Amino acid sequence: MRRHRPSPSKQGLSNWLAACAALALAMQLGSAPARAADPIKIGMSMALTGGLASGGKVMLITLKIWEDDVNARGGLLGRPLQLVYYDDQSNGSLVPGIYTKLLDVDKVDLVVSSYATNVAAPAMPIVMQRNKVFLSLFCIALNTEFKYPRYFSMHPAGPNPKPAFSEGFFKVAMAQDPKPETVAMVTADGEATRLVTDGAYENIKKAGLKIVYDRRYPLNTTDFSPIVRAVQASNPDVFFISSYPLDSVGMLRSVSEIGFKPKIIGGTLNGLPAPVLKAQLGPALNGVVNYEFWLPTPRMASAEALDVIKRYQERAKGEGVDPIGIYVPPWAYAFAQILEQSIKGSNSIDDGKLADYMHKTTFKTTVGDVKFGPDGEWEKGRLLTVQHHDIKGTDIMQFKDTATMTVLDPPEYATGKLIYPYETVKK
Numbered sequence: 282m283r284r285h286r287p288s289p290s291k292q293g294l295s296n297w298l299a300a301c302a303a304l305a306l307a308m309q310l311g312s313a314p315a316r317a318a319d320p321i322k323i324g325m326s327m328a329l330t331g332g333l334a335s336g337g338k339v340m341l342i343t344l345k346i347w348e349d350d351v352n353a354r355g356g357l358l359g360r361p362l363q364l365v366y367y368d369d370q371s372n373g374s375l376v377p378g379i380y381t382k383l384l385d386v387d388k389v390d391l392v393v394s395s396y397a398t399n400v401a402a403p404a405m406p407i408v409m410q411r412n413k414v415f416l417s418l419f420c421i422a423l424n425t426e427f428k429y430p431r432y433f434s435m436h437p438a439g440p441n442p443k444p445a446f447s448e449g450f451f452k453v454a455m456a457q458d459p460k461p462e463t464v465a466m467v468t469a470d471g472e473a474t475r476l477v478t479d480g481a482y483e484n485i486k487k488a489g490l491k492i493v494y495d496r497r498y499p500l501n502t503t504d505f506s507p508i509v510r511a512v513q514a515s516n517p518d519v520f521f522i523s524s525y526p527l528d529s530v531g532m533l534r535s536v537s538e539i540g541f542k543p544k545i546i547g548g549t550l551n552g553l554p555a556p557v558l559k560a561q562l563g564p565a566l567n568g569v570v571n572y573e574f575w576l577p578t579p580r581m582a583s584a585e586a587l588d589v590i591k592r593y594q595e596r597a598k599g600e601g602v603d604p605i606g607i608y609v610p611p612w613a614y615a616f617a618q619i620l621e622q623s624i625k626g627s628n629s630i631d632d633g634k635l636a637d638y639m640h641k642t643t644f645k646t647t648v649g650d651v652k653f654g655p656d657g658e659w660e661k662g663r664l665l666t667v668q669h670h671d672i673k674g675t676d677i678m679q680f681k682d683t684a685t686m687t688v689l690d691p692p693e694y695a696t697g698k699l700i701y702p703y704e705t706v707k708k
Contacts, residue, residue: 322391335526335555357621365387391635422658424657436574437664444480445662447549451481502528547668556607564672567672611647663691
C-alpha cells in the first residue's frame with residue numbers, strides 16, 4: 282500500500298524557503314571576502330646583484346616601504362598590494378624571461394621597470410606585446426625608438442631627454458671666461474650611455490666646440506688609465522664622460538692618479554649621485570661637474586620626502602646599501618605614488634584606463650609635481666647640474682646634504698657659480 286506524503290503547511294514552506302535564502306546569502310557573503318582579498322600583484326625584475334645593484338637594492342627597499350604604507354591604509358580598491366620580483370643580475374638578457382614568467386606564471390596584474398635603462402629596455406617588447414602600462418625609473422630616452430603610448434618615464438630629463446642630460450653641463454662650460462674651445466669624449470658602449478652621447482653631440486655643435494678625441498670603450502673595461510692618457514694627449518679644454526657607475530669611479534680615479542687637469546671635467550657619470558660611490562672616490566671627486574635628480578635643498582625638500590628618507594635610513598641599517606638615501610628613495614617612492622594615484626583615480630587596474638589617467642593627470646609626489654607629455658617623458662625637465670668640492674676623506678656622511686655640492690643649473694635652483702678652471706679646485 283502506497284503511503285501518501287502530506288503537503289507541507291504554508292508556515293513550513295515559508296520556513297523552508299527562508300532557510301534556503303539564508304543559506305544562499307551566507308554562501309555569497311562567505312565567498313566575497315576571498316575574492317576581494319586577492320592581492321593586486323605588481324611585478325618587476327630588479328637589479329639586486331651586478332653593476333646596478335647599488336641602485337636596485339635601494340629601489341626595492343623603498344618600494345617595500347610603500348607596499349607597507351598602502352597595506353596599512355587598507356590596500357587599493359579594497360585589496361592588499363603584493364610586490365613580485367626576481368633578480369635580473371643587472372643583465373638585460375635575463376629580463377624578457379623574467380617578465381614573461383611574471384605575466385604567464387605569476388599572473389601579475391601590473392608590471393613596472395627594474396632600475397635604469399639597460400635592464401628596463403629589454404622588457405619593452407614583452408610589455409608592448411601584452412599592451413601593459415609600463416612605468417620606468419631612471420631610464421634615458423627609452424621610448425624614443427619604441428614610441429609606445431602606454432610608457433611613462435620617472436626621470437626629470439623632460440620632453441627631449443637625449444640632449445637634456447648634457448645641456449646643463451655645456452651651458453655652464455660655455456658661460457666661462459675664457460670660453461673653452463675643444464672637447465674630448467669617452468663613452469661606455471651601452472644603450473643608455475650611447476643615447477647620452479648622441480644628445481651631447483647636439484649640444485657640442487650648438488656650443489661651437491671642436492671634438493679632438495672621441496672613443497667608445499667596452500663595458501667590461503676595468504683599466505681606464507690608457508683611455509685617460511690618450512685623452513690627456515689630445516689636450517682638450519673639456520673632458521666629457523658618459524659612463525656607468527663602476528666606470529665612473531674607475532675613470533675618475535685614473536684622472537686623479539695621472540694628474541690630468543683639463544679646464545672642465547664631468548658630464549654624465551652615472552651612479553655618482555649615490556653617496557656610496559661618492560665616498561669611494563673621496564677627494565678625487567672634487568671639481569667634477571655632474572648631474573643630480575633631486576637634492577634636499579629648501580627649494581626642493583618637502584616634509585614628505587624627508588620622512589621617506591628617514592624611514593628608508595631605518596630600513597637600510599645592516600643591509601650593506603646606501604645609508605643616506607637622498608638619491609634613489611625620494612624617486613622610487615614618487616614612482617610608486619604615481620602608480621597608486623593612478624589606480625585610485627581611475628578606480629581600476631585596467632591598463633588602458635590607467636594609461637588614459639596617467640596622460641591627463643598632474644601627480645603630487647615626494648619629488649614635486651609630475652606631468653607626463655605625449656611620449657611618456659616629463660612635460661617639463663628638471664635635471665640639476667652640480668659641481669663637487671670640499672670633499673675630505675671618504676666618510677660617507679659628508680654627502681648627507683649639499684655641503685660638498687654647488688647647484689649650477691637650472692638658474693632657479695642654482696646655489697653658486699662654477700669654480701673654474703678645474704685645477705683651481707685641485708690645489
